[in-house]
Amino acid sequence: MAELQDNLAKLDTYVTRFRETGVLNLIGGKSVPAASGATFESVSPVDDSLICQVSKGSAEDIDAAAKAAKTAFAEWRDFPLAERKKVLHRIGDGIVARAEEIAFCECWDTGQALRFMSKAALRGAENFRFFADRAPSARDGQTLPSPTLLNVTTRLPIGPVGVITPWNTPFMLSTWKIAPALAAGCTVVHKPAEFSPVTARILAEIAQDAGLPDGVWNLVNGFGEDAGKALTEHPDIKAIAFVGESKTGSMIMKQGADTLKRVHFELGGKNPVVVFEDADLDRALDAAIFMIYSLNGERCTSSSRLLVQSSIAKEFKEKLIERVNRIRIGHPLDPATEIGPLIHKVHLDKVTSYFDVAKADGATIAAGGERAGDTGCYVKPTLFTDATPAMRIAQEEIFGPVLTVIEFDTEEQALEIANGVDYGLTGYVWTNDLTRALRFTDKLEAGMIWVNSENVRHLPTPFGGVKASGIGRDGGDWSFEFYMEQKHIGFALGQHKIPRLGA
Ligand code: NAD
Numbered sequence: 243m244a245e246l247q248d249n250l251a252k253l254d255t256y257v258t259r260f261r262e263t264g265v266l267n268l269i270g271g272k273s274v275p276a277a278s279g280a281t282f283e284s285v286s287p288v289d290d291s292l293i294c295q296v297s298k299g300s301a302e303d304i305d306a307a308a309k310a311a312k313t314a315f316a317e318w319r320d321f322p323l324a325e326r327k328k329v330l331h332r333i334g335d336g337i338v339a340r341a342e343e344i345a346f347c348e349c350w351d352t353g354q355a356l357r358f359m360s361k362a363a364l365r366g367a368e369n370f371r372f373f374a375d376r377a378p379s380a381r382d383g384q385t386l387p388s389p390t391l392l393n394v395t396t397r398l399p400i401g402p403v404g405v406i407t408p409w410n411t412p413f414m415l416s417t418w419k420i421a422p423a424l425a426a427g428c429t430v431v432h433k434p435a436e437f438s439p440v441t442a443r444i445l446a447e448i449a450q451d452a453g454l455p456d457g458v459w460n461l462v463n464g465f466g467e468d469a470g471k472a473l474t475e476h477p478d479i480k481a482i483a484f485v486g487e488s489k490t491g492s493m494i495m496k497q498g499a500d501t502l503k504r505v506h507f508e509l510g511g512k513n514p515v516v517v518f519e520d521a522d523l524d525r526a527l528d529a530a531i532f533m534i535y536s537l538n539g540e541r542c543t544s545s546s547r548l549l550v551q552s553s554i555a556k557e558f559k560e561k562l563i564e565r566v567n568r569i570r571i572g573h574p575l576d577p578a579t580e581i582g583p584l585i586h587k588v589h590l591d592k593v594t595s596y597f598d599v600a601k602a603d604g605a606t607i608a609a610g611g612e613r614a615g616d617t618g619c620y621v622k623p624t625l626f627t628d629a630t631p632a633m634r635i636a637q638e639e640i641f642g643p644v645l646t647v648i649e650f651d652t653e654e655q656a657l658e659i660a661n662g663v664d665y666g667l668t669g670y671v672w673t674n675d676l677t678r679a680l681r682f683t684d685k686l687e688a689g690m691i692w693v694n695s696e697n698v699r700h701l702p703t704p705f706g707g708v709k710a711s712g713i714g715r716d717g718g719d720w721s722f723e724f725y726m727e728q729k730h731i732g733f734a735l736g737q738h739k740i741p742r743l744g745a
Contacts (some may be wrong), residue, residue, distance in 0.1 A: 243509065249575040252351055254653075257440075264295035265439050267303060268446045270310035272454025276464070277302040284439055287353040287583040287619040288574060294557060296439045299464035301472035302430065307460035308478040311402035311429035312745050314457030319399050319427045321455075323378040329453050330425060336448035337367035337417070345679045348413050349574035351440045353583035353619060357577050358537055359411075366417035366445075373425035373721070380426050380722050390738035391744045397726040399427030400504065401480035404473040406466075406494070407442070408486040409435035409585050410540040410641075416442055419483045422721030431460045431479065433470050435486075435735075439463050458699050466490065470565055474498045481505065481724065487541075487639075488665075488710040506714035506724045508706060510541065510639040511667030513688070514660040515545035517652075519553045521672035522694065527561055529696040530645075533670065535569055535623050538581055539643035540589075542711075543668045543690070543697045547636060548647045549656050559608070559627060562647075566609040569623045569643075581643055583619040588621040593642035596635055600626045603633040605646070610739045631659045639665065653678060661687045667707035668697060682743030689715070 264281060266273040275281070280298040287289065295305075318326075337344065349356050405419045412435055423430050446461040447623035462469050474482050474497040481504035484494055490507040495505060515533060517526045533545035550558050572579035584590045590613070595613045610624030623643040629636050633693035635646045650656040660669060669688035673679050683691045689707040692698065699705070703743040704715035714724055 243576075246573055246576040249346065249356070249577075253343070253346045253575060256346050257350065260294035260347075260440060260443075265297060265463060267297045267299055267307070268327060268443075268450070268459070268461040269303065269307045269462065270313075271450065276300065278307070282436065282465075284437075285586075286350050287585055287587075288350065290587075290616050293351060293440065296463050297437075299462040299469040301435075301468070303462045303464070304469055304472040304476060307431045307462045307534035308402060308461050308483045308497075310457035310475070311431050312478045314455055315399075315402055315429045315689050317455055318424075318429050318458045321427070323380070324429070326425070327374045327377045330370050330377060330421065330427065331455070333421075333449050334367040334374065336452050337363060337370065337456045339444070340369060340444060340448060343368070344413055344444055346575065347440045347444065348411075348438075349582070351438045351584055352409060352412065354411070354537060354540075355572075355576055355579045355582045356577055357579070359574075362411050362474050366414050368701070369414070369417040369421045373421040376620055376718075376722075378426040378487060380726065390736070391732040391734055393730060393732045396729050397722065398425075398729060398732070400725055400727050402429045403481045403483060403725060404476070404479045405430055405432045406470055406473065406482060406484045407432070407434050408488065408573065409437035410542070411537065412438040413441040413445060413487050416445055416586035418716060419485065420445075422716070423483065424454075424458070426722050426725035428481075428725050429458045429460075431462060431473055433462055433464065433473050436463070436465050436745065437589075444700075463495055463584075471497055474503060475501060476554045477664050479503070479571075484508070488570060489629070491712075506716070507712045508709060508716065509667075509712045510641075510665055511542050511544070511711050512547060512639050512663045512665045513543060513545050513670070514547045514549050514661055515669040516672065516682070517551065517554070517558065517671040518656075518671075518673040518675070518678065519551045520674045521556060522674065523554065525694070526672040527558065527565070529670065529672070531562070531565055533642040533696050534645045535566070535581060535643045538584055539623075540585060540641055544641075545668075546640060546644055546645060547660075547663075549650055549659055550647060551656070552649045552651050555647075559647060563608050565624060566623050566625050571580045571614050571622065581623055584621060584642055585619065587619060589641070593640055593644065596638075596640050596644060597624070600629075600633075603629075603635065605633060608647075610643075631662050637663055653682065657685055658681060664710040665707070666709035667711035668692070670696065683729050694725055712722045
């Protein structure tokens with residue numbers, strides 16, 4: 243309790259400035275309100291209190307930001323690569339220096355527990371350092387000689403890009419997109435989610451303080467259907483890196499069609515964790531719980547479907563129910579808290595609506611299934627059992643601390659159930675049978691799979707989904723493939739025969 247009081251006092255020092263000035267946009271190096279003067283409120287899901295006013299950008303602000311990004315592009319594209327690396331490392335330093343402020347503001351703005359957010363802020367710094375080190379080699383290509391030509395490839399940054407981010411772990415996800423874009427030599431217009439605007443502003447300030455030239459990184463807050471849409475339609479913006487819901491992804495694809503936008507989509511998931519009878523069941527239990535109840539279950543890679551083999555299901559479920567009922571709900575800034583409030587009242591209503599859906603479809607609510615407390619957006623960690631694969635709770639992304647348990651008898655059934663959804667982001671497989679693991683992962687429809695492990699991100703590996711979970715990959719060189727254009731140049735080696743027409 244004493245620690246929570248200390249943390250609340252510190253939070254006050256961090257958010258006072260936002261209460262006074264609001265969250266301003268950053269366009270061409272200048273902190274500015276929306277051109278229209280409009281603002282919207284950012285409210286804390288902890289107690290429904292007002293955090294601050296936020297500049298409500300629209301098409302006019304996006305246009306100014308896109309023009310600033312276009313003007314700054316030549317300078318940043320040609321910035322000496324060793325210097326680009328240093329600037330990006332300084333952004334990493336700045337994040338570390340302000341990590342506590344970022345973590346506290348993120349907890350207050352999103353409801354995420356401090357135990358996860360302090361690490362998320364530092365992960366953001368690592369993302370910048372990772373891509374800082376790769377900036378000098380971003381332009382590297384290949385030599386592909388043929389008998390007549392020396393063929394070489396090189397890469398060039400695509401131009402100003404738009405980055406549109408969601409409200410779940412918004413700080414970390416923003417760094418994930420913006421760091422490779424900058425390392426590639428692109429300039430950026432960032433439109434953060436309207437539910438969680440605060441830390442995007444801090445991040446942009448850190449970049450400015452690190453010496454990033456004006457206009458390289460622009461920030462425009464606003465609503466998706468307004469500022470977000472304008473960004474996807476802007477002719478000066480060459481590509482859109484988007485993280486969010488699958489249905490928004492398809493809207494963005496349509497909106498970007500007229501200007502032939504390149505798109506990279508990281509979308510929703512309904513990820514299976516498949517537990518076979520031969521697995522290390524204690525570790526499987528820990529991982530299954532962690533992957534759905536950490537981060538309030540508001541995570542795209544969460545294992546929201548537990549597929550458990552019937553022979554071990556009874557005992558596994560008993561242990562699961564006991565643990566789920568003991569998960570600590572509380573204030574995000576209390577270090578003991580494991581689950582904080584959901585992001586927003588609108589999302590709370592969505593998540594809790596599935597409690598009735600589960601009952602109507604004939605599933606059992608084995609834990610939770612109700613709100614927690616009278617204020618804020620708290621919900622009890624919830625477990626649905628007796629579910630069948632076709633039920634909505636087994637098909638739709640709920641995006642909260644809600645796990646649906648489905649039982650299976652055979653490996654073939656498990657595979658059919660695992661693949662029987664629209665999504666294909668991640669999969670988690672628990673078995674000590676090596677050949678089964680090889681067979682199963684080969685057929686599992688997911689962009690990322692972990693065997694006998696929770697999701698452990700390694701930055702050089704590709705991140706992304708298949709089916710309705712996304713298009714394209716982040717991470718390592720895959721990020722540069724998106725933010726850069728390939729160029730091929732063929733140099734004739736001698737006097738190869740050129741067809742002579744009209745000779
Ligand atoms: P969302 O799609 O509602 O919003 C995401 C962003 O898109 C916001 O900034 C929003 O303002 C903007 N937007 C909305 N409509 C737009 C439009 N017409 N044009 C342009 N921009 C528009 O998503 P959310 O609710 O903020 O985030 C949760 C979703 O994100 C979940 O589905 C989750 O799975 C997904 N997600 C995926 C990944 C991944 O890596 N695959 C990571 C995190 C979150």
